[in-house]
Amino acid sequence: MESSYKLAGIDVHKKMLAVVIADAAEIGEYRFERRKFGTGAGDLLALADWLSERGVKEAVMESTAQYWKPVWQALEQQCRLHLAQAHSNRAPKGRKRDFADAERLVRRHVAGELILSFVPDEEQRLWRTGLSARRMLQALAEGETEAGKIAGLATSGLRATTEQLQDALSAAATLSPLQRQVLKLFLERLALLETQIDTLDKSVAESLREYQESVRRLAEVPGLGADSAQQIIAEVGPQAATFPSPDQLASWVGCCPGREESAAVSKSDRSPKGNRQMRHILSQAANAAVKAKGSVFEILYPRLAGRVGHFKAIWAVAHRMCRITWKILHEGVTYEERGKRPIPQVVRQRTRKLVRDLRRLGYQVQLTPLHTGAPA
Helix, strand or coil, X not given: CCCCCEEXXXXXXXXXXXXXXXXXXXXXXXCCEEEEECCCHHHHHHHHHHHHHCCEEEEEEECCCCCHHHHHHHHCCCCEEEEEXXXXXXXXXXXXXXXXXXXXXXXXXXXXXXXXXXXXXXXXXXXXXXXXXXXXXXXXXXXXXXXXXXXXXXXXXXXXXXXHHHXXXXXXXXXXXXXXXXXXXXXXXXXXXXXXXXXXXXXXXXXXXXXXXXXXXXXXXXXXXXHHHHHHHHHHCCCXXXXXXHHHHHHHHCCCCCCEEECCEEEECCCCCCCHHHHHHHHHHHHHHCCCCCCHHHHHHHHHHHHHCHHHHHHHHHHHHHHHHHHHHHHCCECCCCCCCCCHHHHHHHHXXXXXXXXXXXXXXXXXXXXXXXXX
């Protein structure tokens, strides 16, 4: 190891960063420098300058939410970064102290005891921007330098205030022509990918035109939509005819509880391995369904999560959605919400979105009053 190798530990909070620096090449107990920073754009610049002055070559951070992202972006050009999963840096008996947590990050990272999360590189992360971010990035690529004008392109639904956006965009004037050109090329590549995906989606819809009624009925389930309904039908068939019962479909997907027994003693209840694509679709759908206002899944999730935790609760919701999928496709029924009374405005919004998505894929949609029949 080098004679000196400065390593930083950063405990990230919403409005505060607890930062420590130690020389990882030292033998024995580390001597830490400690300092707190805010999380605004100016504070992050100050943090970057401080780490640079101290000769920090590597930093490891921990955050239980998404607050690490701006910190990562501020530092990734000057030092090697790592994002530790919070549970791998848990304090003894659950005690939490900011500087102590940051110091423990350094010690455990040097000892190889941390579980690190994968963070995509700068180019990959660009694809994850939303509509507001797309508009702001487009303005940057086209040469806009005034932070107020760029922040004004954001939608009202963003958590960040206009002042916070302006603070974050204050460095827009410092972008070089080359950086703006690269950004513009990224946006053009993203637009091309979206066009190609849309073309493929329409091709799939054309091949499933004969079964558009099945797609429509399945898309009505909270958490699903036209795209995911098409993917499910492509995997299990328009009537799920291969599976005589919902239990057999759930077993094939791998979303049912496992039954690993020996001498009549249960060894594990872990779900069996199944169809990877269906597991992925149902997992995403379950995470969306538990947030659907007025749905039975919104009621079911907190009851389960309080007993078994988030991940098992989501998987239980996915299991129920799998069984509902079988009933809709195999028995030809229509989904009927049995949760609390749906909010009319939410129902109208979801209906408009489904109709828009189905028409985008080339389906003909005609709304008619719901007939009474067997509920899903």
